[in-house]
């Protein structure tokens with residue numbers, strides 16, 4: 001089985017602005033993300049992003065906006081030889097419909113584990129909100145709770161210590 005690091009997006013990969021991020025010009029990749037993800041890849045981890053994007057469910061922006069922005073992210077990562085297996089994102093908003101994919105619910109974690117044959121016991125979920133680590137821990141994935149917009153190189157140390 002594979003091991004993986006599941007990552008929240010806003011505040012972990014790109015700067016948390018305190019507002020919905022859906023335009024490429026607002027999407028600022030945090031300073032040491034490339035280095036941290038390269039280190040994880042080198043250590044044998046698969047990388048998966050799992051994000052809540054309820055602004056879609058609220059009608060504030062469209063799936064196409066998010067897809068375009070994710071295309072930009074994946075291109076930038078590719079330039080640094082980083083491969084993300086998948087970006088799973090929940091489009092729902094609790095006011096407009098219930099679901100099981102919005103963190104702290106774990107459906108997107110379950111999808112990742114099943115699709116990429118990931119052993120939860122060897123894996124981590126890094127997020128800047130408790131709902132991120134809760135979603136992981138529901139499936140037995142160890143959570144690493146970090147401050148928003150902090151150094152990802154520091155945050156991944158527990159993953160490298162094993």
Ligand SMILES: [Mg+2]
Nearest residue numbers: 008010011128
């Ligand atoms: Mg976040």
